[in-house]
Amino acid sequence: MRDRSHPIQPWDQHNQRLVAQVRPSDWKNPTPAPRYNLVVIGAGTAGLVTAVGAAGLGAKVALIEEHLMGGDCLNVGCVPSKAIIRAARAAAAVRDAGEFGLNLLPLARPSASLSSSDGERDGVRGGLQVDFGAVMERMRRLRADISPHDSARRLTELGVDVFLGAGRFTGPDTIEVAGQTLRFAKAVIATGARAAAPPIPGLDQVSYLTNETIFSLTELPRQFGIIGAGPIGCEMAQSFARFGSEVYLVEATHGVLPREDQDAAGIVKTAMERDGVRLLCCGKHLKLAKDPDGIRMQAESHGKGYNLVVDQLLVAVGRAPNVEGLGLEAVGVEFDQKGVTVDDRLQTTNPRIYACGDVCSPYQFTHAADFMARIVIQNALFKGRAKASSLIIPWATYTSPEIAHVGLYEKDAKVQGIEVDTFTLEMSQVDRAILDGETEGFVRVHARKGTDKILGATVVAGHAGDLIGELTLAMKGRLGLKTIGATIHPYPTQAEAIRKTGDLYNRTRLTPFVKKLMARWLAWNR
Ligand SMILES: Cc1cc2nc3c(=O)[nH]c(=O)nc-3n(C[C@H](O)[C@H](O)[C@H](O)COP(=O)(O)OP(=O)(O)OC[C@H]3O[C@@H](n4cnc5c(N)ncnc54)[C@H](O)[C@@H]3O)c2cc1C
Numbered sequence: 001m002r003d004r005s006h007p008i009q010p011w012d013q014h015n016q017r018l019v020a021q022v023r024p025s026d027w028k029n030p031t032p033a034p035r036y037n038l039v040v041i042g043a044g045t046a047g048l049v050t051a052v053g054a055a056g057l058g059a060k061v062a063l064i065e066e067h068l069m070g071g072d073c074l075n076v077g078c079v080p081s082k083a084i085i086r087a088a089r090a091a092a093a094v095r096d097a098g099e100f101g102l103n104l105l106p107l108a109r110p111s112a113s114l115s116s117s118d119g120e121r122d123g124v125r126g127g128l129q130v131d132f133g134a135v136m137e138r139m140r141r142l143r144a145d146i147s148p149h150d151s152a153r154r155l156t157e158l159g160v161d162v163f164l165g166a167g168r169f170t171g172p173d174t175i176e177v178a179g180q181t182l183r184f185a186k187a188v189i190a191t192g193a194r195a196a197a198p199p200i201p202g203l204d205q206v207s208y209l210t211n212e213t214i215f216s217l218t219e220l221p222r223q224f225g226i227i228g229a230g231p232i233g234c235e236m237a238q239s240f241a242r243f244g245s246e247v248y249l250v251e252a253t254h255g256v257l258p259r260e261d262q263d264a265a266g267i268v269k270t271a272m273e274r275d276g277v278r279l280l281c282c283g284k285h286l287k288l289a290k291d292p293d294g295i296r297m298q299a300e301s302h303g304k305g306y307n308l309v310v311d312q313l314l315v316a317v318g319r320a321p322n323v324e325g326l327g328l329e330a331v332g333v334e335f336d337q338k339g340v341t342v343d344d345r346l347q348t349t350n351p352r353i354y355a356c357g358d359v360c361s362p363y364q365f366t367h368a369a370d371f372m373a374r375i376v377i378q379n380a381l382f383k384g385r386a387k388a389s390s391l392i393i394p395w396a397t398y399t400s401p402e403i404a405h406v407g408l409y410e411k412d413a414k415v416q417g418i419e420v421d422t423f424t425l426e427m428s429q430v431d432r433a434i435l436d437g438e439t440e441g442f443v444r445v446h447a448r449k450g451t452d453k454i455l456g457a458t459v460v461a462g463h464a465g466d467l468i469g470e471l472t473l474a475m476k477g478r479l480g481l482k483t484i485g486a487t488i489h490p491y492p493t494q495a496e497a498i499r500k501t502g503d504l505y506n507r508t509r510l511t512p513f514v515k516k517l518m519a520r521w522l523a524w525n526r
Contacts, residue, residue, distance in 0.1 A: 023065075029165070032163075036062045038060075043150070045369040073366045074150050175187060189333070189360070222245065223308065224247045227250050234272065237272060257397060261405070285300050363393050372391070401464065405456070423444070442459075480505075
């Protein structure tokens with residue numbers, strides 16, 4: 001069942017600023033145009049990019065949002081999570097300052113200004129006192145600073161008719177919102193996805209956090225249970241451990257980030273455990289129950305039983321597409337538990353209706369939603385033939401170190417019967433990584449066997465999310481490892497690791513025969 005209330009309350013000046021942008025209380029929906037080229041339901045990244053792009057090309061566009069403009073990414077996803085991660089990295093940098101010869105002065109006992117309840121509330125780790133309230137306030141401030149970009153007012157200035165309310169198909173070319181009927185030539189479903197409640201015994205008996213509520217925390221959990229070691233679970237587990245929470249991360253499979261290259265995920269797992277995350281992986285028989293002190297978690301991990309009480313619990317497994325209440329049945333748009341069914345052109349089973357973003361994609365990322373929206377504009381408005389399968393979509397998880405990937409994994413290549421040569425360059429071979437103290441990690445590139453054609457790559461490094469862009473560009477531009485090896489990178493940078501994978505490839509071209517020829521040539525020319 002979908003909770004249709006919006007997740008952010010304007011209880012401080014930053015949230016007031018945010019809500020004034022993304023759901024202004026005095027907003028009056030415009031009088032609908034007689035007919036729109038495009039009506040878009042959902043104003044997250046997918047809907048915003050579709051609406052702004054189409055209006056910029058001269059289309060008459062309406063955009064409908066039932067909660068907050070900006071969707072998950074701005075309000076309860078990428079933006080707040082990355083602000084928290086940045087603060088956690090600062091905490092880790094202070095904690096580890098000794099490695100750089102910087103010694104922290106011993107922390108004075110909490111002063112009179114810090115009451116005992118504050119002392120209990122805030123994390124204190126190795127001479128570092130974390131003011132969690134201030135961390136969250138910074139996040140809210142930055143989120144509000146970013147929000148004008150997605151605001152109802154800006155979209156209106158860009159020529160989009162913005163309607164606040166829940167959109168629902170009512171006929172073959174009509175959508176109803178807040179008592180008004182909008183007529184469309186084409187429509188786009190961009191309603192995103194939400195956290196799903198997994199079938200864990202006792203979950204329905206306890207109160208728990210999801211991505212919709214975690215960013216409204218004002219007190220640091222002392223004992224924090226997190227279910228699911230995917231990207232969201234890992235990013236939050238490491239961050240909260242760095243702030244001083246005792247974090248128990250429960251994962252049903254082995255290790256963390258089960259989708260990723262397992263050597264890469266293993267490096268992230270070690271780093272998270274060093275930060276204090278207690279990983280209960282291969283977790284079995286997870287049971288939850290109410291406890292006078294919070295939430296009781298019982299689980300088995302590697303043959304050992306755990307019986308813990310945590311004061312907060314984050315559920316970070318599973319997403320459900322927002323398909324309910326849209327009247328999809330009435331307009332012949334098929335969907336299942338994975339989302340709206342679309343073909344490679346992002347057309348639904350109703351040829352007048354398209355979909356993009358999390359509601360129809362296994363790639364649930366902001367940049368994927370953005371590029372799917374561009375495909376929808378071409379195909380819906382201009383009878384284009386753009387295909388979602390032609391997108392090369394990288395992704396990153398912003399733990400420390402980060403892990404980023406594009407294209408095929410080695411296991412995918414095996415399943416598809418594609419033979420690959422794999423080139424792995426350890427970050428410990430890169431001067432800048434040594435100087436930065438970030439030697440854990442690698443760049444791993446899979447090339448079609450016997451060629452320099454890049455089929456996939458994984459990077460584990462301090463800023464892997466930034467490094468993966470170069471390999472994505474290479475794949476998109478059909479530039480091989482030879483070109484990467486011949487591209488001058490400034491010294492010293494961590495990006496040199498990528499250039500060096502080109503060197504690894506070039507070395508394979510030095511066959512014994514070529515070496516022999518070269519040796520002869522050089523001998524003659526002495
Ligand atoms: C904690 C977290 C961290 C993340 N971090 C990253 C990251 O670092 N990088 C990254 O690329 N991705 C990240 N993501 C994923 C990213 O947020 C999503 O992929 C992205 O928001 C998808 O955009 P969307 O437009 O498809 O959907 P959404 O952002 O979910 O937007 C859909 C919108 O539709 C509205 N809506 C739904 N039904 C209706 C209706 N009937 N009528 C009107 N409006 C409706 C919703 O209210 C919502 O505003 C993260 C997600 C989470 C949860």
